[in-house]
Amino acid sequence: METSGGDGEVSGKRAKPSSDNAGGGEEDRVSALPDDVLVLILRRLLTPEAARTSALSRRWRRVWTLLPELRFLYTQDCRQIRAALEAHEASLRCLFVGIRDAAPDSVAAWLPAAAAAARRISGQLVFHNIERGNDAQEEAEERGAFALPCLERATTASLHLGLLGLAVPPAGVFARLTELSLTRVRIHGPGKLGDAVSSPWCPCLRKLTVSDAWGLDNLVIHSDSLRQVKLEDLHGLRQLTIVASALKDLDVTRCFMNNRKQLVASISAPQLVTLVWDDLYDPSFVHLGEMEHLQSLWPFFFLVYGEDSLLHNHACLSLVRRFKTIQSLTLALHYFWEIDDFDYLMEDMTMLPDITFLKLVVSANGHALGASAFHVLRMCSGIRRLMLSFLAPTNVEACILHPAAPEAQLLPRLPDLLSGGHRHGCGHESQEKEGGRAGAHRCGARSAPLNVELLGENWIVPTPTTTSDISRILSSHPGPGRRLSVVGGNSSAAAAMDGWLRSPALDGLQELKFHLEENLLRHCRLASAHHFASTLVVASFGCCVFFPDGDDDDDDDCREKTRKPIESSPRNGTS
Amino acid sequence: MEVDKGKGEAEETRKVAEADRDTVTLKSSDGKLFEVSKEAAARLSTVLAGMIAGGSIDDNGTDLKQIGSEALENVVDYCNKHANSIPSAALISSSISFNTAPFKEPEEWERKFVDRLSHDALFDLVEAANFLGMERLLDVTCHKISEMMKGKSPDQIREVFNIKNDYTKEELEEIRQELAWAFYDD
Numbered sequence: 177m178e179t180s181g182g183d184g185e186v187s188g189k190r191a192k193p194s195s196d197n198a199g200g201g202e203e204d205r206v207s208a209l210p211d212d213v214l215v216l217i218l219r220r221l222l223t224p225e226a227a228r229t230s231a232l233s234r235r236w237r238r239v240w241t242l243l244p245e246l247r248f249l250y251t252q253d254c255r256q257i258r259a260a261l262e263a264h265e266a267s268l269r270c271l272f273v274g275i276r277d278a279a280p281d282s283v284a285a286w287l288p289a290a291a292a293a294a295r296r297i298s299g300q301l302v303f304h305n306i307e308r309g310n311d312a313q314e315e316a317e318e319r320g321a322f323a324l325p326c327l328e329r330a331t332t333a334s335l336h337l338g339l340l341g342l343a344v345p346p347a348g349v350f351a352r353l354t355e356l357s358l359t360r361v362r363i364h365g366p367g368k369l370g371d372a373v374s375s376p377w378c379p380c381l382r383k384l385t386v387s388d389a390w391g392l393d394n395l396v397i398h399s400d401s402l403r404q405v406k407l408e409d410l411h412g413l414r415q416l417t418i419v420a421s422a423l424k425d426l427d428v429t430r431c432f433m434n435n436r437k438q439l440v441a442s443i444s445a446p447q448l449v450t451l452v453w454d455d456l457y458d459p460s461f462v463h464l465g466e467m468e469h470l471q472s473l474w475p476f477f478f479l480v481y482g483e484d485s486l487l488h489n490h491a492c493l494s495l496v497r498r499f500k501t502i503q504s505l506t507l508a509l510h511y512f513w514e515i516d517d518f519d520y521l522m523e524d525m526t527m528l529p530d531i532t533f534l535k536l537v538v539s540a541n542g543h544a545l546g547a548s549a550f551h552v553l554r555m556c557s558g559i560r561r562l563m564l565s566f567l568a569p570t571n572v573e574a575c576i577l578h579p580a581a582p583e584a585q586l587l588p589r590l591p592d593l594l595s596g597g598h599r600h601g602c603g604h605e606s607q608e609k610e611g612g613r614a615g616a617h618r619c620g621a622r623s624a625p626l627n628v629e630l631l632g633e634n635w636i637v638p639t640p641t642t643t644s645d646i647s648r649i650l651s652s653h654p655g656p657g658r659r660l661s662v663v664g665g666n667s668s669a670a671a672a673m674d675g676w677l678r679s680p681a682l683d684g685l686q687e688l689k690f691h692l693e694e695n696l697l698r699h700c701r702l703a704s705a706h707h708f709a710s711t712l713v714v715a716s717f718g719c720c721v722f723f724p725d726g727d728d729d730d731d732d733d734c735r736e737k738t739r740k741p742i743e744s745s746p747r748n749g750t751s
Numbered sequence: 752m753e754v755d756k757g758k759g760e761a762e763e764t765r766k767v768a769e770a771d772r773d774t775v776t777l778k779s780s781d782g783k784l785f786e787v788s789k790e791a792a793a794r795l796s797t798v799l800a801g802m803i804a805g806g807s808i809d810d811n812g813t814d815l816k817q818i819g820s821e822a823l824e825n826v827v828d829y830c831n832k833h834a835n836s837i838p839s840a841a842l843i844s845s846s847i848s849f850n851t852a853p854f855k856e857p858e859e860w861e862r863k864f865v866d867r868l869s870h871d872a873l874f875d876l877v878e879a880a881n882f883l884g885m886e887r888l889l890d891v892t893c894h895k896i897s898e899m900m901k902g903k904s905p906d907q908i909r910e911v912f913n914i915k916n917d918y919t920k921e922e923l924e925e926i927r928q929e930l931a932w933a934f935y936d937d
Contacts, residue, residue: 205874206896206912213881216889220897227933231905231926233917259932 207235214239223247223260238265245270246293258289269299276306294325301330305338324372327353337361339390344369348377355383363391370396370417386410399423407431416441427452433476433487454508457491464498473499477508480522480548481515489521501530508537509548522551533561682708775803777827778812779820791830797884817882822875825868829888832860857891865895 206214218226218240226240241264248257249272257273271293294301303322323343327333332355335342339360344367350356356373363369371377373384374397381401386392387408395410396417405418406427413431423445432439432455439456444465451467452474476491488510496505505528512518534556538545549564676682685708774786793800802808815823857865865873873892880888900908909916918926927934 202913203871204913204915205871207914209874209877210881213877213889213893216893217897217900220894221901224933225901227930228905229900229908230930230933231918231923232909232914236914237926256932259930263930 207233211239211242215242215244219243219245222249224256227260227263241265244268245272247272249274261289261293264293268293268297270302271297271300272302272304274304274306290325294330295328297327297330299331301325301327301333301335303334304336305340324348326350331355333357335359335361341391344372348372350378350381352380353378354380356381357383357385358387358389359385360388361386361390363389368394368396370394373402374398375400411435414438414440416443418442419444421446423448425450427454429454432456453495455491456487457495459494459498470499470502472504472506473502474506474508477510478521478525480509480511480520480543480545481518482512482521483518486521489524493525496528499529503531504533504535505529505531506535506537507552508539509545509552510539511541511543511545513541515543522548525551525555528552528555531556531559533563534559535563535565537565677708775799775808776810776812777823778809778814779818779823780816781820783820783823784812785823785827787827787830788834791834795830795833795885795887797886799883815883818879819875821872822879825872825876826879826883826885826888829864829885832864833887857894861891862895865892 206217209217214236218229223240223243223246226243229236229240230238243264244266246260246264246268247270248260271290273290290303322335322337322340324345326345326348327350329352330350331352333353334355334357336359339362341364342358342361343364346367348367350372356378369386369392373381378399379401381399383404384397384402385406385408387406388411389409390411392410393412394415395407395413396415397405398419400421402420402423404425405420405423406425406429407413407416408427408429408431410431412435414435414437416428416431418426424447426443426445426448427450428441429452432441439461441462442465443463446466446468448467448470450472451464451470453462454474454476456462457476473496475495476488478492479486479488482489492507496502534552536549536552538549553559553562773789775789775792777785777787779785789803793803802813807813818826865876868876873895877889877892877896879885880892899911903911908914916923
């Protein structure tokens with residue numbers, strides 16, 4: 177499949193390949209191209225490099241100023257950016273600025289220019305400041321503040337400030353902004369962030385994300401346009417008010433849990449479909465209005481062992497109790513490392529709403545989890561779909577129930593192994609013990625379909641134990657494969673996955689899901705996924721490169737399948 | 752009923768006729784004829800799509816007077832290869848992360864396709880792609896040209912592309928000062 181024809185008679189002309197240093201013909205072909213084509217060439221260069229073409233000839237003097245996007249990737253000298261923004265002329269569709277550990281004076285030097293340029297942005301603004309290390313917080317106090325620029329025409333803005341301050345102006349209109357994301361910011365006055373993102377100022381805002389923010393003790397948002405709000409780690413938040421008539425997804429995570437006094441939260445979101453309230457909850461201080469359309473709920477985690485009257489469990493149970501039916505409930509069960517001095521608290525969970533899809537996320541930290549998991553399962557007689565995600569050490573605990581137990585009928589629906597964080601350097605004894613038990617039990621479960629799910633941040637750097645565990649399970653399981661889900665993973669994982677995909681245990685796989693790290697695209701060539709083409713019903717691939725392993729027909733089938741709608745899990749998988 | 756049936760038959764014949772001609776014939780400036788799949792041409796070139804939809808395709812060879820035979824051969828070659836390739840990009844999530852440029856990188860075969868071209872053939876192809884409104888091919892060829900510029904000084908770039916420096920010494924110095932930020936090495 178090299179070149180199709182023509183090599184013979186024109187080969188003379190092609191003898192001189194356009195390698196970088198070989199001077200071309202006599203003519204200057206590139207300068208003869210129209211401006212819009214030159215812009216296509218220059219936009220693939222970094223902005224300083226593109227600007228240097230000014231020096232080529234008069235033809236090139238102003239070409240770079242027509243670029244619709246300016247990109248500065250992790251420069252240390254902010255003066256560059258200022259000068260470039262001042263020299264650039266065209267309207268900007270995109271401004272990407274990456275700075276490594278910006279020093280206060282250099283930030284101050286370019287901020288005014290950035291604010292001026294921000295007015296010209298008609299599309300996307302991304303500013304990303306990487307700070308030196310975790311201890312940079314105090315030092316950052318003295319750094320300048322980034323004034324939230326007036327984004328009159330920008331549609332999306334993402335500011336990762338590395339703990340620089342963000343000065344919210346007292347008034348301003350973000351007329352076209354649809355997405356705003358603020359990460360690692362210290363929020364200052366004079367204005368209030370809540371006002372800035374509310375309807376009068378931000379009439380089109382649909383998606384708001386604020387995470388890892390300091391200085392927000394009171395956040396009041398009134399919006400008719402917001403569809404999605406995610407608030408995560410708002411340190412010191414005491415009051416939260418959201419009145420959003422069109423809001424569908426709300427995620428409040430770890431905002432109140434470290435700040436337990438004088439909390440007030442009031443949410444009015446009648447159209448809400450998904451609620452993640454991974455935080456303290458008590459009806460006395462969290463007022464949730466009517467949520468008739470709610471389908472999916474993720475309450476605070478539940479501690480399986482702990483001291484009596486724990487806030488976590490109270491928060492979890494009282495939120496769940498609000499609802500009679502929930503289509504999709506995610507319950508997180510958590511075990512402390514040491515549980516010897518604690519009471520078993522599962523008995524506090526006496527009833528659950530009617531649930532169709534239960535997702536049980538367990539971080540067992542090496543403890544046997546059968547009892548707690550089945551305590552939950554026993555209360556969910558109506559579930560039609562169950563997903564277990566184990567975030568703790570990878571003992572094959574999902575199978576420690578006895579085949580004769582009534583719960584055994586659930587077995588075909590249980591995942592065999594899920595993995596995420598491996599406990600580091602401890603628990604050898606218990607792991608061996610659990611491993612042995614699981615191994616013994618596995619014989620009884622051999623005919624069950626195989627469900628394997630890998631998730632969690634630690635999976636991105638898979639330990640040899642994780643990969644060998646999974647390889648072992650796959651190779652010892654002759655039953656029909658059904659589901660394999662991998663979220664995260666890197667190039668070394670790709671090799672292991674390739675092996676897993678070829679395992680006979682997965683023959684007949686019906687559901688396959690990948691979402692790999694984006695920048696590792698080139699390393700992950702999952703050719704072996706192709707042989708599932710005939711059985712796959714649901715497939716979801718993110719950031720993978722597939723290379724043909726067989727004939728082309730297989731690929732066509734496989735592509736076809738990926739277009740089918742995918743059921744997405746509420747939390748893990750997509751961020 | 753009678754009418755419906757007749758209509759159905761007419762449609763049937765038309766379909767057959769169309770199936771017969773699932774390629775279009777293109778004629779280069781120097782009179783050579785090339786065949787390309789109608790589907791690929793319509794998908795990859797906005798100009799050809801317009802001509803096909805507007806019925807201005809000539810069965811005996813649609814004249815493309817601006818495009819020489821070598822460039823047209825490359826265009827047709829690209830269309831055929833594109834039709835046969837697996838668009839792995841379709842499987843890649845389209846989310847734009849900060850580090851990735853907001854456009855698609857050429858695929859391996861596309862790189863090879865432009866790498867084998869001579870300097871002149873590359874520019875002939877850029878012009879043809881631009882003329883035919885072939886966005887993807889234009890992207891791929893421009894990517895190649897940008898790679899020929901990457902990491903080079905203005906002097907080196909002039910040499911590669913035969914660009915004549917028509918600035919005076921003073922003008923050049925002025926530009927270097929104005930764009931000091933861009934010439935700053937970090």
